[in-house]
Amino acid sequence: MGNFLFLKEVFTLNNISEFFGINVFNDSVMQKMLPNDTYQSLRNAINQGTSIDSGISDAVANAMKKWAISKGATHFTHWFQPMTGITAEKHDSFITPDDNGGVIMEFSGKELIKGEPDASSFPSGGLRATFEARGYTAWDPSSYAFVKDGTLCIPTAFCSYGGEALDQKTPMLRSMEALNRQALRIVHAFGMTDVKRVNTTVGPEQEYFLIDKHLYEKRPDLVFCDRTLIGAKPPKSQEMSHHYFGVIKPRIAAFMKELDQELWKLGVLAKTEHNEAAPAQHELAPVFTTTNIAADHNQLTMELMKKVADRHGLVCILHEKPFARVNGSGKHNNWSMSTDTGINLLKPGKNPSDNILFLLSLAAVIEAVDRHQDLLRISIASAGNDHRLGCAEAPPAIVSMFLGDELLEILEAVEQGIHHDDVKRIKMNVGADVIPYIRRDNTDRNRTSPFAFTGNKFEFRMLGSSASVSETNTMLNTMVADVLMRYADRLEKANDVNSEANAIIRDTMREHKRIIFNGDGYSEEWQLEAEKRGLLNLKSTVDALPLFSKKENIELFERHGVLNATEIHSRVDIALENYCQLLNIEALTLVGMIGRDVISGIGKHIEFLCGLTKAKQTASPDINTTEETNIIKTLSNDTNKLYTLNRTLSNAVNDAEKIPTLSDKARYYHDVILGLMEEIRIIADRDEEIVATEFWPYPTYSELLFKI
Numbered sequence: 001m002g003n004f005l006f007l008k009e010v011f012t013l014n015n016i017s018e019f020f021g022i023n024v025f026n027d028s029v030m031q032k033m034l035p036n037d038t039y040q041s042l043r044n045a046i047n048q049g050t051s052i053d054s055g056i057s058d059a060v061a062n063a064m065k066k067w068a069i070s071k072g073a074t075h076f077t078h079w080f081q082p083m084t085g086i087t088a089e090k091h092d093s094f095i096t097p098d099d100n101g102g103v104i105m106e107f108s109g110k111e112l113i114k115g116e117p118d119a120s121s122f123p124s125g126g127l128r129a130t131f132e133a134r135g136y137t138a139w140d141p142s143s144y145a146f147v148k149d150g151t152l153c154i155p156t157a158f159c160s161y162g163g164e165a166l167d168q169k170t171p172m173l174r175s176m177e178a179l180n181r182q183a184l185r186i187v188h189a190f191g192m193t194d195v196k197r198v199n200t201t202v203g204p205e206q207e208y209f210l211i212d213k214h215l216y217e218k219r220p221d222l223v224f225c226d227r228t229l230i231g232a233k234p235p236k237s238q239e240m241s242h243h244y245f246g247v248i249k250p251r252i253a254a255f256m257k258e259l260d261q262e263l264w265k266l267g268v269l270a271k272t273e274h275n276e277a278a279p280a281q282h283e284l285a286p287v288f289t290t291t292n293i294a295a296d297h298n299q300l301t302m303e304l305m306k307k308v309a310d311r312h313g314l315v316c317i318l319h320e321k322p323f324a325r326v327n328g329s330g331k332h333n334n335w336s337m338s339t340d341t342g343i344n345l346l347k348p349g350k351n352p353s354d355n356i357l358f359l360l361s362l363a364a365v366i367e368a369v370d371r372h373q374d375l376l377r378i379s380i381a382s383a384g385n386d387h388r389l390g391c392a393e394a395p396p397a398i399v400s401m402f403l404g405d406e407l408l409e410i411l412e413a414v415e416q417g418i419h420h421d422d423v424k425r426i427k428m429n430v431g432a433d434v435i436p437y438i439r440r441d442n443t444d445r446n447r448t449s450p451f452a453f454t455g456n457k458f459e460f461r462m463l464g465s466s467a468s469v470s471e472t473n474t475m476l477n478t479m480v481a482d483v484l485m486r487y488a489d490r491l492e493k494a495n496d497v498n499s500e501a502n503a504i505i506r507d508t509m510r511e512h513k514r515i516i517f518n519g520d521g522y523s524e525e526w527q528l529e530a531e532k533r534g535l536l537n538l539k540s541t542v543d544a545l546p547l548f549s550k551k552e553n554i555e556l557f558e559r560h561g562v563l564n565a566t567e568i569h570s571r572v573d574i575a576l577e578n579y580c581q582l583l584n585i586e587a588l589t590l591v592g593m594i595g596r597d598v599i600s601g602i603g604k605h606i607e608f609l610c611g612l613t614k615a616k617q618t619a620s621p622d623i624n625t626t627e628e629t630n631i632i633k634t635l636s637n638d639t640n641k642l643y644t645l646n647r648t649l650s651n652a653v654n655d656a657e658k659i660p661t662l663s664d665k666a667r668y669y670h671d672v673i674l675g676l677m678e679e680i681r682i683i684a685d686r687d688e689e690i691v692a693t694e695f696w697p698y699p700t701y702s703e704l705l706f707k708i
C-alpha cells in the first residue's frame with residue numbers, strides 16, 4: 001500500500017519505463033532472483049510450453065515470496081477464471097507459526113503449483129457432483145505472477161477432480177498447443193526448421209461506459225443487471241458524432257490516466273484510450289501479446305476499470321447494451337499467428353502474391369471461419385450480446401469475412417492459376433506540402449464486417465464487451481489448427497511444396513469463397529445474400545448454444561485434445577444456465593421497478609393533472625381542459641396495462657423456473673419473458689416522455705449519458 005502511494009506521487013509520463021511492470025514477477029525479476037539453472041529451465045518451459053520440472057518449484061516459490069513481500073504483499077492467491085466470466089481468488093497469508101510462538105513467512109513449491117479451492121460454488125455444468133467438490137488450480141508459468149492489492153496473484157488453470165477443465169483458461173492453453181503442433185508442421189514443410197514454436201497473438205480492444213456513481217445508484221436496473229431495462233431515448237445521442245474521438249473531459253481524462261498507470265504497473269500494455277461513438281462511451285486498446293497473457297490482461301483491465309472508476313466517483317459499465325437505442329459496447333479480438341523467430345504468418349509483406357506462406361495462412365483462416373461459423377457465433381453468445389448484434393452498430397449475427405479487394409484479387413488469381421502483379425503501395429498526397437506523404441494500407445477498413453483482415457491480423461468484432469476472450473480464442477485456435485492439420489497432411493506428402501500450396505489455396509477458394517464479403521454487413525441486402533450463400537444466421541444465444549455439442553464439433557475438439565464430450569456438454573449447460581439466471585434477475589428487477597416506482601410515478605402525474613384540471617375549472621368553467629383529460633386517460637390506461645403485464649411477467653417467471661430441461665427453459669426465457677419485458681418497456685418509455693421530471697422515479701438517459 002505504502003508502495004502504491006509513493007509511486008503515485010512520483011509518476012510522471014516520462015518515467016513510465018521505470019514503473020512499467022513494477023508489480024510483475026517478470027523475466028528480469030526472475031533472472032535477478034533465481035539461480036541460473038532454475039531460471040533456464042523455467043524459461044524453457046515458458047518459451048516452449050513444456051512442463052515444469054517439479055524440482056525447481058521450491059526455488060521459484062521462494063524467490064516469488066521474497067519479491068512479493070518486498071512489494072508489500074502479505075497474502076498469496078491462485079488467480080483463475082472460472083466459468084462465471086470473471087476471475088476468482090482465494091487469499092491465504094504467507095504466515096506459518098514458528099517454534100517460538102511467532103510466525104515466519106512461508107510459501108512452498110507445492111503451494112505455488114497446486115491449490116484446492118472449494119469448487120462447489122463455481123459453475124460446473126454437472127461435471128462435479130457436490131460429494132466430490134474438490135477442484136484444483138494449477139500454476140500457469142507462461143503468464144507472470146503479479147502483486148495486486150497486497151496479494152501475490154499466481155495465474156492458474158482450474159480443473160475438477162477428474163481433470164476436466166472448469167475454467168476458461170485450460171481449453172485455451174490446450175488450443176494454443178493444438179495450433180502450435182499443426183502450424184509447426186506447415187512452417188517445417190517450407191523448410192523453416194529453425195522455428196520451434198508458433199504462438200497465437202491477441203490484442204483485445206475494450207469498450208466501456210462511464211456513468212456518475214450517484215446517478216447509477218438510483219437505478220436498480222443498472223445496479224442489478226448492469227443495463228437499463230427502461231429509459232426513453234434522449235433528444236441528443238450520437239447522431240452528431242461529437243463524442244467519437246472528441247476531446248476527453250477532465251474527469252474522464254483523470255480516470256484514464258490513473259487506469260493506464262495501474263495497468264502499466266501490472267505490465268499490461270495499455271496503449272490507446274479514446275472516446276467511442278456513444279456519449280459516455282470509451283475504448284482502451286493494449287499492445288497485442290501472446291494469447292493467454294492477453295486474456296489474463298484483459299480480465300485485469302476489466303477489473304481495474306471498475307476499481308479505478310469507483311475512486312473517481314464513477315461506475316464503469318461493461319454490459320454489451322446498457323442503453324437501448326444507443327450504441328452498445330463490444331470487444332475486438334485482433335488475432336494472428338507468429339513464430340518464435342519473429343515471423344507474423346499473416347503479414348503480407350511487400351509482395352503478397354509471392355508470399356506463399358502468408359497466402360496459405362490466409363486461406364487456412366478463410367476455410368476455418370467458413371467451416372466453423374457456428375463456433376465463432378457460439379463463442380460470443382450471451383444474453384447481453386444478443387441486444388447488440390445486428391443493431392446497426394455491431395456486426396449482424398451472420399459470420400462473414402472481409403479481405404479487401406487487393407487480397408481477394410490475389411487469391412482469385414491463384415484460384416484461376418494466373419499470376420497477379422502486386423499493386424505498388426500507393427503513396428498518398430494529402431495536398432499540403434508540409435504534410436508528409438503517407439503510405440496507404442493494403443486494405444481499407446470495413447467497420448461492418450464481423451471478421452476483417454486488417455493489414456497483418458484478423459479482427460473479430462462480434463465479442464461482447466463483458467466477455468472473456470478465452471472462449472473465442474479457444475474456438476479460433478482449434479478450428480484453424482484443424483485446417484492446418486489437413487494442409488500439413490498434403491504438404492508433407494507433396495514433391496513440390498510450393499505447387500501443392502498453390503493447389504491447396506485454389507481448392508480452399510473454390511469451396512469456401514462464399515464466406516468472403518467485402519460489402520456493407522449492416523445492410524438488409526446482405527441478410528438476403530447471406531441466406532442465398534447458405535451462411536448461418538443464428539439470431540440469438542438460444543439458437544446458437546446447442547450447436548456446440550453437435551457431433552462434428554465434439555469430434556473436432558476431441559481430435560485436438562482441447563475439450564472432450566463431457567466438457568463440451570457441461571459448457572453448454574453452464575452457458576444456458578447463465579442465460580436463464582440473468583434473464584430471471586432482469587425480469588424480477590423490472591417487475592419491482594414497475595410495481596414499486598414507475599406506476600406510482602405515473603400516478604403522481606395523473607394526480608397532478610387532476611388537481612390542475614379541477615383548479616382550472618374552479619377558476620372558470622369554460623377553460624378547456626380536454627388536453628389534460630386526454631393525458632389522464634392515456635396514462636390511466638397505461639398504468640392498467642402495466643399492472644396486468646407486470647402480473648403476467650411475474651407469473652411467467654414462476655412458470656419458467658418450473659421447466660425441467662435447460663434448453664426449453666432458456667427458449668422460454670427468450671421467447672416469452674423477453675417479449676413481455678419489451679412490451680412493458682414500450683409503455684414505460686412512452687410515459688417517461690409525458691410524466692413531469694419531478695415525478696419520474698429514475699435518472700433519465702439524458703442525465704446518465706451527459707452528466708459527467
Ligand code: ADP
Pocket residue numbers: 201202203204205272285286287288289332334335336337344456457459
Ligand atoms: P482499430 O481501432 O483501428 O481496430 P487499434 O489500434 O485501436 O485499431 O487496435 C488494434 C489492435 O490490434 C491493438 O490492440 C494492436 O495491438 C492489435 N494488433 C496489432 N497487430 C497484431 C497482431 N499481429 N496480433 C494480434 N493483435 C495485433
Ligand code: MG
Pocket residue numbers: 205332459
Ligand atoms: Mg478495432
